[in-house]
Amino acid sequence: EVQLVQSGAEVKKPGESLRISCKGSGYTFTNFWVTWVRQLPGKGLEWMGRIDPSDSYTNYSPSFHGHVTLSIDKSINTAYLQWSSLQASDTAIYYCARDKRVGVVNSFDPWGQGTLVIVSS
Amino acid sequence: DIQMTQSPSSLSASVGDRVTITCRASQSISNYLNWYQQKPGKAPNLLIYTASSLQSGVPSRFSGGGSGTDFSLTISSLQPEDFATYYCQQSYTTPWTFGQGTKVEVK
Numbered sequence: 001e002v003q004l005v006q007s008g009a010e011v012k013k014p015g016e017s018l019r020i021s022c023k024g025s026g027y028t029f030t031n032f033w034v035t036w037v038r039q040l041p042g043k044g045l046e047w048m049g050r051i052d053p054s055d056s057y058t059n060y061s062p063s064f065h066g067h068v069t070l071s072i073d074k075s076i077n078t079a080y081l082q083w084s085s086l087q088a089s090d091t092a093i094y095y096c097a098r099d100k101r102v103g104v105v106n107s108f109d110p111w112g113q114g115t116l117v118i119v120s121s
Numbered sequence: 122d123i124q125m126t127q128s129p130s131s132l133s134a135s136v137g138d139r140v141t142i143t144c145r146a147s148q149s150i151s152n153y154l155n156w157y158q159q160k161p162g163k164a165p166n167l168l169i170y171t172a173s174s175l176q177s178g179v180p181s182r183f184s185g186g187g188s189g190t191d192f193s194l195t196i197s198s199l200q201p202e203d204f205a206t207y208y209c210q211q212s213y214t215t216p217w218t219f220g221q222g223t224k225v226e227v228k
Contacts, residue, residue, distance in 0.1 A: 105155070105170060113164055
């Protein structure tokens with residue numbers, strides 16, 4: 001079964017750093033990009049960026065570029081999303097998903113279960 | 122960025138109803154359009170890709186159509202498990218963008 005399993009919920013203070021993870025299994029991890037999506041409380045989905053596990057090439061949304069960092073450890077089939085200095089506005093659920101290309105169209109399937117990040121003083 | 126606009130933002134329907142959700146792109150995106158379903162407290166799930174292709178395991182009551190700037194998602198006969206929020210998403214060019222979502226509620 002193809003699946004992505006994310007790390008557990010986090011509660012952090014403003015200014016702290018954080019790295020959350022997303023582990024793929026059931027497929028060849030380096031053959032598919034990993035995309036990250038943010039969902040603010042009670043709101044819609046926002047694409048943050050994606051990373052190619054084969055060479056760690058990244059593609060960020062301008063809205064998130066410079067605020068987060070995507071990385072990969074392909075030896076353990078794991079993608080990471082990290083912040084060096086969290087803000088209260090980063091409170092959200094973060095999803096990873098396999099970014100697969102069928103023909104010329106990319107879609108996200110499957111998704112991880114989500115990681116809740118709460119940033120509060 | 123390409124803006125995706127869904128309508129309506131919410132709708133009330135009954136089991137057995139035919140439901141159609143529309144999605145409009147701010148520029149032509151050919152058929153680079155996907156649809157997702159999200160239930161409360163759960164991750165989104167891919168329903169339709171390339172505008173009209175049904176993802177494996179998705180019931181045939183779901184269908185998608187359109188090209189260019191105007192797209193639709195239709196549920197032919199709404200079932201209890203279909204009450205959820207639906208999102209369109211373009212993959213024509215990065216940054217990939219989503220519509221704001223359409224919540225399908227019980228009438």
